[in-house]
Amino acid sequence: MELITTAHNGPSGIAAERLNEAECQSNFCEMHMPLEENAARVEAERCYFCFDAPCTEACPTGIDIPGFIRMIANGNAVGAAGLILEENIMGGTCARACPVETLCEGVCVRNHGDDRPVTIGLLQRFAVDEALQEGTEFFSRSEQTGKSIGVVGAGPAGLSCAHRLSVLGHNVVVYEARSKSGGLNEYGLAAYKMLNGFAQRETEFITSLGGIEIVHDVILGRDVTVQELQKRHDAVFLGIGLGGGNMLGIPGEEAEGVADAVAFIDGLRQADQLSAVPVGRRVVVIGGGMTAIDAAVQAKLLGAEEVTIAYRRGADAMKASIVEQEFAKIRGVSIRYWAQPGAVILEDGRAAGVEFQPSGDTEAGEKFVIPADMVLKAIGQGSHLERAESAGLFEVASGRLVVDEERRTSCSGIWAGGDCIAGGDDLTVSAVQDGKVAANSIHRALSL
Amino acid sequence: MNDLKSNFAGIESPNPFWLASAPPTDKAYNVNRAFEAGWGGVVWKTLGEAGPPIVNVSGPRYEALHGKDRSVIGFNNIELITDRPLELNLQEIAQVKKDWPDRALVVSLMVPCQEAAWKSILSQVEDTGADGLELNFGCPHGMSERGMGAAVGQVPDYVEMVTAWCKEYSRLPVIVKLTPNVTNIRQPAQAAKKGGADAVSLINTINSVMSVDLDSLSINPTIDAMGTHGGYCGPAVKPIALHMVSDLGRDPECEDLPISAIGGISNWRDAAEFLLLGAGNVQVCTAAMTHGFKIVDDMIDGLSRFMQEKGFASVSDLVGQAIPSLTDWQHLNLNYTVKAQIDQDLCIKCGRCHIVCEDTSHQAIYARHNGERRYEVNEEECVGCNLCVTVCPVENCLTLRKLENEVDVRTGQMVSPAEKLQWTRHPNNPMANADP
Numbered sequence: 029m030e031l032i033t034t035a036h037n038g039p040s041g042i043a044a045e046r047l048n049e050a051e052c053q054s055n056f057c058e059m060h061m062p063l064e065e066n067a068a069r070v071e072a073e074r075c076y077f078c079f080d081a082p083c084t085e086a087c088p089t090g091i092d093i094p095g096f097i098r099m100i101a102n103g104n105a106v107g108a109a110g111l112i113l114e115e116n117i118m119g120g121t122c123a124r125a126c127p128v129e130t131l132c133e134g135v136c137v138r139n140h141g142d143d144r145p146v147t148i149g150l151l152q153r154f155a156v157d158e159a160l161q162e163g164t165e166f167f168s169r170s171e172q173t174g175k176s177i178g179v180v181g182a183g184p185a186g187l188s189c190a191h192r193l194s195v196l197g198h199n200v201v202v203y204e205a206r207s208k209s210g211g212l213n214e215y216g217l218a219a220y221k222m223l224n225g226f227a228q229r230e231t232e233f234i235t236s237l238g239g240i241e242i243v244h245d246v247i248l249g250r251d252v253t254v255q256e257l258q259k260r261h262d263a264v265f266l267g268i269g270l271g272g273g274n275m276l277g278i279p280g281e282e283a284e285g286v287a288d289a290v291a292f293i294d295g296l297r298q299a300d301q302l303s304a305v306p307v308g309r310r311v312v313v314i315g316g317g318m319t320a321i322d323a324a325v326q327a328k329l330l331g332a333e334e335v336t337i338a339y340r341r342g343a344d345a346m347k348a349s350i351v352e353q354e355f356a357k358i359r360g361v362s363i364r365y366w367a368q369p370g371a372v373i374l375e376d377g378r379a380a381g382v383e384f385q386p387s388g389d390t391e392a393g394e395k396f397v398i399p400a401d402m403v404l405k406a407i408g409q410g411s412h413l414e415r416a417e418s419a420g421l422f423e424v425a426s427g428r429l430v431v432d433e434e435r436r437t438s439c440s441g442i443w444a445g446g447d448c449i450a451g452g453d454d455l456t457v458s459a460v461q462d463g464k465v466a467a468n469s470i471h472r473a474l475s476l
Numbered sequence: 477m478n479d480l481k482s483n484f485a486g487i488e489s490p491n492p493f494w495l496a497s498a499p500p501t502d503k504a505y506n507v508n509r510a511f512e513a514g515w516g517g518v519v520w521k522t523l524g525e526a527g528p529p530i531v532n533v534s535g536p537r538y539e540a541l542h543g544k545d546r547s548v549i550g551f552n553n554i555e556l557i558t559d560r561p562l563e564l565n566l567q568e569i570a571q572v573k574k575d576w577p578d579r580a581l582v583v584s585l586m587v588p589c590q591e592a593a594w595k596s597i598l599s600q601v602e603d604t605g606a607d608g609l610e611l612n613f614g615c616p617h618g619m620s621e622r623g624m625g626a627a628v629g630q631v632p633d634y635v636e637m638v639t640a641w642c643k644e645y646s647r648l649p650v651i652v653k654l655t656p657n658v659t660n661i662r663q664p665a666q667a668a669k670k671g672g673a674d675a676v677s678l679i680n681t682i683n684s685v686m687s688v689d690l691d692s693l694s695i696n697p698t699i700d701a702m703g704t705h706g707g708y709c710g711p712a713v714k715p716i717a718l719h720m721v722s723d724l725g726r727d728p729e730c731e732d733l734p735i736s737a738i739g740g741i742s743n744w745r746d747a748a749e750f751l752l753l754g755a756g757n758v759q760v761c762t763a764a765m766t767h768g769f770k771i772v773d774d775m776i777d778g779l780s781r782f783m784q785e786k787g788f789a790s791v792s793d794l795v796g797q798a799i800p801s802l803t804d805w806q807h808l809n810l811n812y813t814v815k816a817q818i819d820q821d822l823c824i825k826c827g828r829c830h831i832v833c834e835d836t837s838h839q840a841i842y843a844r845h846n847g848e849r850r851y852e853v854n855e856e857e858c859v860g861c862n863l864c865v866t867v868c869p870v871e872n873c874l875t876l877r878k879l880e881n882e883v884d885v886r887t888g889q890m891v892s893p894a895e896k897l898q899w900t901r902h903p904n905n906p907m908a909n910a911d912p
């Protein structure tokens with residue numbers, strides 16, 4: 029990929045059209061080129077078809093990876109997709125968004141020596157895309173149970189739960205605050221991971237099974253209460269994700285030019301034209317997770333001249349993997365480690381830079397300033413349980429719902445999963461697993 | 477570098493690598509290129525009777541079995557003998573021999589099973605100055621239905637008869653090319669010897685149907701929605717050829733009958749193996765057809781280095797050196813015992829060894845050790861079958877360890893391989909005879 033950058037005389041401040049639309053489209057190409065049929069087959073042949081495969085063990089949804097890869101090798105991509113979707117109905121998104129280097133591919137036995145892992149993610153994408161293209165129907169609904177389940181949130185957790193419940197013969201109503209389904213698949217994942225409206229295509233595929241009604245623009249806590257849902261339905265599942273970004277708690281944080289990274293990405297994902305998305309000339313992103321990487325890279329792709337990720341600890345401590353850090357660096361993003369933000373420097377009431385204190389071993393070092401007309405905060409999302417929760421119904425830990433192994437909350441008849449529960453790893457694939465596990469548990473409970 | 481000079485049944489060539497009778501040797505153009513590339517000799521593409529030439533199909537005549545990396549593992553053809561006029565071939569043969577006096581030029585022949593037909597062609601071939609004759613008794617398709625090729629090679633009496641005619645009407649060395657489409661290769665070879673053959677060559681191609689097209693539901697290669705069985709060759713047939721060559725190599729009745737080995741020979745290693753199992757030289761077809769003539773460079777260099785390393789002064793010193801290692805099952809030493817062993821530093825924990833032994837063999841490899849993923853051999857169950865070794869993807873990670881003067885924990889018996897125990901004398905053998 030040839031990265032198109034801006035000349036060093038672009039307007040300062042936050043501006044749209046740093047690159048024209050064609051240049052933006054060219055920059056926002058596929059993060060990893062999908063495999064062609066022959067390449068997929070050759071790659072599939074590299075799999076050793078391991079016993080008790082470590083990759084399957086590492087997959088939060090437990091996909092039979094050697095099984096589906098063997099099907100690809102034998103020219104049965106659609107069968108492979110069936111095997112994938114059986115465990116992970118969002119196999120298409122996960123193939124694009126999973127940090128595979130820390131999951132399945134990270135433990136592939138072919139990592140040894142100077143060998144490289146089987147590209148499980150790309151193979152999974154090949155199979156699922158092929159099946160979606162062919163419009164294959166993999167699921168049918170069991171005999172109707174007459175039960176109704178209320179699911180809150182049409183993100184990965186909610187949709188996964190809804191799909192499994194529908195397969196098991198239940199009727200599902202999904203209450204979604206926003207006008208589109210998909211949760212962070214639609215509003216949060218980086219644009220270069222989810223090209224061509226994939227979140228909506230996947231939602232259509234999931235709901236095409238029937239038995240799932242999604243009601244949009246309904247907010248739990250504003251338009252409906254948990255108690256009301258319990259009355260309406262035989263069981264309730266909460267998959268409401270997380271709320272707005274956390275505060276840094278430093279001076280200048282409220283000034284113009286300082287924004288939440290998730291909100292920035294949200295705006296970008298929903299923009300009709302990428303070139304219309306305003307971005308700073310110099311951008312500082314504060315944080316060390318996937319959101320920081322995604323925000324920084326996308327700012328760069330929109331035409332920001334200088335983009336720096338500032339993280340308060342070292343490379344190894346970063347939540348974003350080394351592979352993701354490399355990915356950002358290759359796209360021209362600088363990463364400053366051991367930088368503790370002290371204050372946003374203002375000029376005419378607008379952000380002009382961020383002052384940092386060296387942290388870690390170099391704590392004694394001198395303060396320094398990175399100039400920035402746009403500051404993006406990516407230090408994690410806060411809980412928004414309060415808004416949804418009705419008067420302390422649930423046991424909560426650090427703002428997240430406490431659940432048991434079956435994803436039951438402390439409140440009888442209510443299950444939960446995804447980012448809103450405690451102890452998770454804030455990944456799409458884990459949210460999908462939660463939804464699946466909860467659906468099976470709900471089914472068992474309702475079958476008693 | 478060692479001298480690879482070869483003398484096969486009185487035919488000299490600078491090296492033992494010949495091109496087998498097939499498309500690579502069908503024209504002066506190809507053969508000149510082969511000699512330029514360094515091939516020691518050729519067996520010219522099989523000639524038929526004078527008269528209207530043979531007609532080949534104009535649809536596809538080849539099909540392949542591909543490996544994972546699309547390398548050709550097996551190759552199949554439904555081609556007939558040369559489809560060029562006899563006269564033209566004979567002229568070209570004469571010219572090529574004149575231009576390349578140091579190379580071996582053998583002419584392959586196939587005419588109807590009548591004495592007059594053979595007699596007539598033999599004199600014409602002799603006039604070209606060619607070094608020898610190869611009788612194509614092997615082609616399994618097209619010609620055999622017309623009473624030639626394999627149809628002759630499968631009947632030892634015919635083999636003997638035609639060979640005898642050739643010996644009678646020609647002074648050239650006669651090599652009889654055998655078909656593998658028989659149950660016992662020794663019979664046609666012995667018949668050839670009885671007929672006076674100077675040598676045999678084997679194998680010709682094996683009857684085969686390559687594949688079925690799953691879209692059209694017809695066989696491959698397809699000619700106007702129909703196909704037919706063809707001759708199979710290439711790397712996949714090498715073990716079959718090795719067996720047949722070595723079977724003749726250790727047949728007392730074929731002693732001193734030179735063997736030209738053919739079948740899946742692709743490189744110097746394959747060639748060395750055939751020589752060690754009794755071949756006097758080798759012939760190559762598929763490897764050349766799938767890579768071009770340049771492959772002979774590696775064959776020459778590799779074989780000569782191998783000979784130097786092993787201390788063989790000439791090609792003939794190599795011939796048959798591995799024959800003494802070949803025996804019949806009942807003479808194997810049943811006291812020889814091995815156990816699988818895993819080098820834990822090399823093991824990548826794929827578990828393939830476990831699952832194959834667990835599902836299909838002797839349940840002798842543990843998958844876990846103290847709850848950890850770790851593959852270990854259970855010597856109490858391991859029979860040393862080698863299955864796990866064949867599936868382990870890491871070279872030298874899984875090997876077989878020879879037991880010597882220790883107790884086999886599977887049987888509880890002391891293992892002393894020096895005391896040979898053959899089935900012929902085994903206590904469990906009701907027919908055992910006490911004397912060796």
Ligand SMILES: Cc1cc2nc3c(=O)[nH]c(=O)nc-3n(C[C@H](O)[C@H](O)[C@H](O)COP(=O)(O)OP(=O)(O)OC[C@H]3O[C@@H](n4cnc5c(N)ncnc54)[C@H](O)[C@@H]3O)c2cc1C
Pocket residue numbers: 125126127180181182183184185186203204205206209210211212213216217218221246247248249267268269270289290293318319322415416445446447448453454455456457459
């Ligand atoms: C910027 C960003 C990038 C990310 N990149 C990756 C990545 O590359 N790979 C990866 O694996 N993970 C990534 N993640 C994490 C991943 O997106 C989440 O773990 C996953 O989406 C969680 O799914 P969920 O269903 O729990 O929540 P969400 O996806 O957040 O969905 C929750 C849904 O509930 C709705 N909702 C919320 N409150 C209410 C309410 N009160 N009433 C009704 N509806 C409500 C929301 O509108 C939303 O649709 C990223 C996260 C962010 C923020």
Ligand SMILES: Cc1cc2nc3c(=O)[nH]c(=O)nc-3n(C[C@H](O)[C@H](O)[C@H](O)COP(=O)(O)O)c2cc1C
Pocket residue numbers: 496497498499521522551552553555556557558584612614615653679680681707708709710711713738739740741759760761762763
């Ligand atoms: C396309 C093709 C045509 C052949 N034609 C002849 C032939 O005319 N005469 C003959 O004796 N053998 C013929 N053969 C057999 C080869 O000479 C050789 O015996 C056989 O292919 C095995 O050797 P290989 O494995 O090196 O190919 C032919 C083989 C092929 C592939």
Ligand code: SF4
Pocket residue numbers: 074075076077078081082083084093094097135136137138146148826
């Ligand atoms: S670990 Fe790697 S080689 Fe083994 S099954 Fe998984 S993808 Fe295949």
Ligand code: SF4
Pocket residue numbers: 815816832833837838839840841853857858859860861862863864865
């Ligand atoms: S040698 Fe055979 S029996 Fe022994 S462990 Fe290997 S597969 Fe099992």
Ligand code: SF4
Pocket residue numbers: 818822823824825826827828829830851867868869870873874
């Ligand atoms: S097959 Fe080889 S690499 Fe795989 S677990 Fe067994 S010993 Fe280890």
